[in-house]
């Protein structure tokens with residue numbers, strides 16, 4: 001579904017990714033873990049064309065999407081939730097959600113998608129007229145994810161959705177991700193909680209210094225390196 005081949009990417013000439021291969025199949029959850037600065041966000045930003053791709057290719061189904069613009073990617077069913085649950089603080093909750101439907105022109109479809117998001121996150125309906133900056137951290141993350149869902153994605157790119165949330169809210173985010181998969185959405189997720197990432201993902205890629213250091217299914221948890229570096233105290 002998503003096929004990243006020999007990707008070299010970065011920012012303004014800075015090389016961050018040095019030849020990355022990643023695959024996401026329909027309805028799969030694929031996780032990216034690795035130390036700070038390894039290039040995890042850059043993988044997701046490359047797919048969404050907000051990092052510079054120097055060489056290699058990114059295909060969605062059979063189409064080369066390497067140089068498509070954001071709205072073209074959204075039209076194809078790809079949505080992105082950036083790291084740090086960034087919302088438009090001076091817009092209301094509902095205005096934030098509607099931005100996610102920017103490329104949908106049928107008012108009925110927009111209202112239907114809005115109703116679906118409110119059904120999933122009732123608190124957003126309660127707060128729909130409030131400015132986004134007044135929401136709690138967990139509500140902000142719901143809003144950021146809700147905005148991505150307004151596009152009815154088939155592939156969701158999630159950058160550290162549990163970062164900075166309480167254990168209870170993290171649990172809710174992971175439950176939500178499992179729920180989205182049952183709705184047929186494939187997910188490429190960057191997750192700093194390696195244990196959680198491996199548990200929920202069909203496949204986990206370990207990114208170190210712009211390269212894939214290791215890749216595997218749930219049994220990757222037994223790998224010596226994973227145990228020592230990513231499940232030990234140091235990560």
Ligand SMILES: Nc1ncnc2c1ncn2[C@@H]1O[C@H](COP(=O)(O)OP(=O)(O)OP(=O)(O)O)[C@@H](O)[C@H]1O
Nearest residue numbers: 011014016034035036037038039040041042043083
């Ligand atoms: N917009 C940018 N312009 C220039 N350099 C950037 C930009 N964004 C990231 N970088 C650099 O690219 C490298 C990889 O960053 P990236 O955000 O992909 O790492 P990460 O693995 O997501 O890290 P973290 O776990 O801290 O989120 C870092 O050295 C970072 O400083």
Ligand SMILES: [Mg+2]
Nearest residue numbers: 040041042083
């Ligand atoms: Mg990051």
